[in-house]
Amino acid sequence: MKPALMDYIWCPYCHGALTLAADAARDGEIETGNISCGDCGRTFPILRGIPRFIENIRSADDLRKVYADSFGHQWTTYNWLRDEDPYEFQTITDLTPQDLKGKSFLDAGCGGGRVARFVAPVAGAFFGMDFSIAVEKAAELCKDVPNAHFVQCDINYNPFKPEQFDIVHSHGVIHHTRDTKETFDKLPPLVKPGGILYVAVFRKTFEPLQWSDSVLRQTLNKLPISALDKVCDAMSYLNNIPRPAASVIKRFFWFSQQHTKEIRKCCLYDWYGPTYHHEHTVEEVINWFERAGFEHPKYINAWPYAPADEKYRVPTWKDSLRLGQLLGVIGTKVRRKSNFADTGTAAERTAIPSN
Numbered sequence: 001m002k003p004a005l006m007d008y009i010w011c012p013y014c015h016g017a018l019t020l021a022a023d024a025a026r027d028g029e030i031e032t033g034n035i036s037c038g039d040c041g042r043t044f045p046i047l048r049g050i051p052r053f054i055e056n057i058r059s060a061d062d063l064r065k066v067y068a069d070s071f072g073h074q075w076t077t078y079n080w081l082r083d084e085d086p087y088e089f090q091t092i093t094d095l096t097p098q099d100l101k102g103k104s105f106l107d108a109g110c111g112g113g114r115v116a117r118f119v120a121p122v123a124g125a126f127f128g129m130d131f132s133i134a135v136e137k138a139a140e141l142c143k144d145v146p147n148a149h150f151v152q153c154d155i156n157y158n159p160f161k162p163e164q165f166d167i168v169h170s171h172g173v174i175h176h177t178r179d180t181k182e183t184f185d186k187l188p189p190l191v192k193p194g195g196i197l198y199v200a201v202f203r204k205t206f207e208p209l210q211w212s213d214s215v216l217r218q219t220l221n222k223l224p225i226s227a228l229d230k231v232c233d234a235m236s237y238l239n240n241i242p243r244p245a246a247s248v249i250k251r252f253f254w255f256s257q258q259h260t261k262e263i264r265k266c267c268l269y270d271w272y273g274p275t276y277h278h279e280h281t282v283e284e285v286i287n288w289f290e291r292a293g294f295e296h297p298k299y300i301n302a303w304p305y306a307p308a309d310e311k312y313r314v315p316t317w318k319d320s321l322r323l324g325q326l327l328g329v330i331g332t333k334v335r336r337k338s339n340f341a342d343t344g345t346a347a348e349r350t351a352i353p354s355n
Contacts, residue, residue: 001029001030001033001046001049001050001051001149002028002029002030002146002149003020003022003028003030004149005051005127005149005151006018006020006035008127008149008160008161008164009035009051009151009159009160009161010159010161011037011039011040011042011159012053012153012157012158012159013037013040013042013157014037014039014040014042015039016037016038016039016040017037017038017039018035018036018037018038018159019035019036019037019038020033020034020035021033021034021035021036022046023046029049030046030049031046031048031049032045032046032047032048033045033046034046035051042055044159045057045058045059047059047060048060048136049139050135050136050139050150050151050152051151051152051159052151052152052153053151053152053153053154053157053158053159054131054152054153054154057152080112080114080262080263080266081114081117082263085114085115085117085118086118087304088304089115089118089119091304091305092171092200092300092301092302092303092304092328093169093198093300093328093330094300094330095167095196095198097122099167100119100122100123100167101122101123101124102123102124103123103124103166103167104123104124104125104127104164104165104166104167104192105119105120105123105124105125105126105127105165105166105167105168105169106127106128106129106160106164106165106167106168106169106190107119107126107127107128107129107169107170108129108155108158108168108169108170108173108174108187108190109129109130109131109155109170109171109172109173109174110128110129110130110134110135110138110150111130111132111134111135111137111138111173112134112137112138112141113128113137113138113139113140113141113142115169115171116128116138116141116142116148116150117138117141117142120142120145120147120148121145123147123167124147124166125147125149126142126145126147126148126149127148127149127150127151127160127165128142128148128149128150128151129150129151129152129153129155129158129160130150130152130153131152131153131154131155132152133152135150135151135152138150155170155173155174155177155183155186155187156177156182156183156186158186158190160190162189162190163189163190163191163192163193163195164190164192165190165191165192165195166192166195166196167191167195167196167197167198168187168190168191168195168196168197168198169198170187170198170199170200171198171199171200171302171328172200172201172202172270172326174187174199174201175201175202175276175277175278175279175280176274176275176276176277176278177276178276180201180278180280181288184199184285184288184292185288185292187199188289188292188293188294188333191333192333193333193334193335194332194333194335195332195333196330196331196332196333197289197292197294197330197331197333198328198329198330199285199328199329199330200302200326200327200328200329201278201279201280201285201326201327202277202278202279202280202324202325202326202327203279203280203281203282203315203319203320203325203326203327204279204280204281204284204320205279205320205321205322205323205325206317206320206321209251209252209321209322209323210279210323212252212253213252213253213254213323214277216253216272217271217272217277220272220273221272221273221274221275225273228269228272228273229265229269231272232265232268232269232272232273233265235255235264235268236255236256236261236264236265236268238255239255239256239257239258239264250322250323250324251321251322251323252323253323254271254323254324255268256268256271271324280327281327282299282314282315282327282329283314285297285327285329286299286329289329289331293333293334294331294332294333294334295331295332295333295334296331296332297329297330297331298312298329298330298331299312299314299327299328299329300312300328300329300330301313301327301328302325302326302327302328303325303326315327
């Protein structure tokens with residue numbers, strides 16, 4: 001942990017001021033120690049160089065005793081790094097390296113650092129938070145980036161002070177929490193006025209298809225991790241089904257068609273392993289943005305290889321006849337009235353297209 005992180009955080013439970021006590025440090029980074037709140041008396045340990053803002057984690061032995069252990073397995077076991085990740089990030093967010101340069105960027109649900117590894121070196125300051133031990137993998141990938149900070153926490157009880165980030169990004173995360181909207185509501189306060197929020201969640205599928213898919217999920221996500229891993233390994237071979245037939249089968253239960261077996265296993269694990277799985281409509285998520293004070297929130301197809309004419313086209317009922325679709329929404333937080341005139345190019349990019 002870098003001591004500079006203390007400028008950005010407060011107690012996630014009472015918002016009191018925090019005090020840092022380091023036990024061991026190396027090369028200017030704290031490896032072990034504690035962060036304490038003077039108001040409520042809570043103490044949060046720093047373990048393996050990462051502050052742990054989760055109440056039932058007090059020692060290294062506790063690190064794997066949280067419900068999101070399945071996510072930790074997912075992001076620390078499978079070989080999910082891909083050369084195309086930076087391209088896909090830019091395509092589904094409309095954020096270029098120039099947009100990130102010098103900006104404070106928060107990745108809410110950073111997992112094992114898929115985004116962190118190429119955003120952190122460009123951003124002015126990068127912050128990643130995740131509920132699982134996968135955050136350790138993210139920190140390792142960014143160990144040579146001096147402006148990268150990581151914490152283990154629940155988004156619903158995160159330690160970040162409000163209005164500190166130019167960009168808050170959360171892709172494929174909040175739909176795996178107990179209540180997607182409740183978790184979403186924790187993100188807008190973190191965005192600076194004039195800053196950008198991007199969120200991607202599962203798009204709502206035609207209900208009969210949801211039912212057939214959920215039957216399999218409710219069975220698989222109760223399996224021990226080792227057993228689920230074997231099931232995902234077996235299901236990864238469904239990619240060999242000819243494409244026309246695969247398109248029909250995927251309407252009733254989902255499987256990955258990524259180009260490597262490891263990525264397919266990772267995607268399958270993400271689909272069937274989590275305790276929570278929620279789906280939403282574009283209109284629903286845009287309404288969340290508008291009610292939170294974001295101007296002209298824009299839908300972006302979260303499939304990076306969507307045809308150009310579908311990238312910003314709001315899906316219709318016909319589009320709901322497929323499982324596993326993601327929707328993205330991006331918006332700019334309304335500035336205080338005195339600054340309304342200065343909307344900048346980012347706001348222009350997040351305006352809803354006229355056609």
